[in-house]
Amino acid sequence: MLKSIKNVYIVGPGPSSSHTIGPFKATNDFILDLVNLDLLNKIFSFKVTLFGSLALTGKGHLTDKIILDTFKNNEYLKKLDNNNNIKYEVIFDINTTFKDLKHPNTMKFECFDNKNYLIYSSIYFSIGGGEIKKQGVDLNISKNECELVSINNDNKKSDYIYPFSSFKDIKSYVKEHNDISLKEVVDTFEDKDINSYLKDILNVMIKSVDNGLNSEEKYLPGSLKIVRVAKSIYKNIEKLDNETEKVEMLLTSFAYSVAEENASGKMIVTAPTCGSAGIIPSIMYFYKNILNYSEEKLIDSLKVGAIFALLAKENASISGAVGGCQAEIGVASAMGAAILSYLNDLSTYQIEYASEVALEHFLGLTCDPVKGYVQVPCIERNGVGVLRSFASFLYAKNIAPLRKNLVSFDDVLKAMKITGDDLNPLYKETSEGGLAKIIE
Numbered sequence: 001m002l003k004s005i006k007n008v009y010i011v012g013p014g015p016s017s018s019h020t021i022g023p024f025k026a027t028n029d030f031i032l033d034l035v036n037l038d039l040l041n042k043i044f045s046f047k048v049t050l051f052g053s054l055a056l057t058g059k060g061h062l063t064d065k066i067i068l069d070t071f072k073n074n075e076y077l078k079k080l081d082n083n084n085n086i087k088y089e090v091i092f093d094i095n096t097t098f099k100d101l102k103h104p105n106t107m108k109f110e111c112f113d114n115k116n117y118l119i120y121s122s123i124y125f126s127i128g129g130g131e132i133k134k135q136g137v138d139l140n141i142s143k144n145e146c147e148l149v150s151i152n153n154d155n156k157k158s159d160y161i162y163p164f165s166s167f168k169d170i171k172s173y174v175k176e177h178n179d180i181s182l183k184e185v186v187d188t189f190e191d192k193d194i195n196s197y198l199k200d201i202l203n204v205m206i207k208s209v210d211n212g213l214n215s216e217e218k219y220l221p222g223s224l225k226i227v228r229v230a231k232s233i234y235k236n237i238e239k240l241d242n243e244t245e246k247v248e249m250l251l252t253s254f255a256y257s258v259a260e261e262n263a264s265g266k267m268i269v270t271a272p273t274c275g276s277a278g279i280i281p282s283i284m285y286f287y288k289n290i291l292n293y294s295e296e297k298l299i300d301s302l303k304v305g306a307i308f309a310l311l312a313k314e315n316a317s318i319s320g321a322v323g324g325c326q327a328e329i330g331v332a333s334a335m336g337a338a339i340l341s342y343l344n345d346l347s348t349y350q351i352e353y354a355s356e357v358a359l360e361h362f363l364g365l366t367c368d369p370v371k372g373y374v375q376v377p378c379i380e381r382n383g384v385g386v387l388r389s390f391a392s393f394l395y396a397k398n399i400a401p402l403r404k405n406l407v408s409f410d411d412v413l414k415a416m417k418i419t420g421d422d423l424n425p426l427y428k429e430t431s432e433g434g435l436a437k438i439i440e
Helices: 017-036 053-057 063-073 075-080 167-176 182-189 194-213 230-239 243-263 279-290 295-315 329-343 348-360 378-398 409-422
Strands: 011-013 045-052 087-092 105-112 118-128 131-135 160-162 267-269
Touching (some): 011 017, 017 053, 017 063, 017 075, 017 105, 053 105, 063 087, 167 348, 182 295, 194 230, 194 267, 194 279, 194 295, 243 267, 243 279, 243 378, 267 279, 279 329, 279 378, 295 329, 295 409, 329 348, 348 378
Parallel strands (some): 045 087
Antiparallel strands (some): 045 105, 105 118, 118 131
16 A cells, blocks of 8 residues: 655655655654654753664754754744753764664654753654654664564555555556546545645745756755756756757756755755656656746646656656665656656656666666765765666657566566665765765
């Protein structure tokens, strides 16, 4: 079964859905627990311990900043703590190994009274795309074992609205219902407010491109001193003579624009993650402002693209810390290929073909952010990712009718899951392998 596509498109602060939006949600949830248990007025200090990828790349991803800001800006705590007496601490535990963790993005929240006695604690897993899972027992870590009994309290049956677990299931449903479109499948199972929800999502996507193209900031934050180039890429397009080159550089400039906004901690839409947030808005912006497609058509295309992200979340992962960057840029590119195919009125078979091609050729892609920042190679990968979406759409349009593809989208997800499981942890958003190791 699959959740609502609202779990794919989430508005939140960059630069990482798993490292900022997830911890943001976990912090608020922890505070709300304390309110509901009437414990808030007993607290003298908070301690948050980050494990795994959160510990290794949390500084560059601003994880500690988002947690501290969320605590200090929370309305309950602001009313309680007029004199700023409550203490807050974020600890990066880089000694606990990945094999000792149930999930590579683990957070332990604790609060203490004025005698430093533990009042309450909770464990959260940031599973990708801004989603979290919560565990209500204490974290027991030793050198040899870590016992985590996962309580997936966000996975109540009511959260699952689609009776499918594979694209094969969806195709069977389509056939049984007179070959309805994938957009109609989504409309059948989602709430009636899905169009208004996606309209807001589309507006944020368009705004994030505009903000990036018009930003006056010269550098991205952090020690790498990376120059923002989206605006320059866009301005240079008018000098190009080749129309194909113009299209590709337009898509690139739009993708860079959002990826640079994300790297700066600005508000973006997960699609399906923050690290891959530039690909879908690039397509939306191009088709809305360059090709003048209707808002209704664009919203419907977002529905189609989200189906493939939902399948990836259910059957593999969209988290770089779990599956490498194939799970982020790869899935986003597959979504983009599906969206482009739908916008160009291709068949359900061709839409699947495009998504499969896009993801297949990102298999094995590592997540290796230099110094933990979502900048190098992440921004460039968004530009490359949207071009891969475009190329995969062209393959679906021109090659798919010639023969039936041997590999299905479900097959590629299985391969991605196996590949992600086999990847060395150094290549899963730890900044200890790949480019992050070379460029120190």
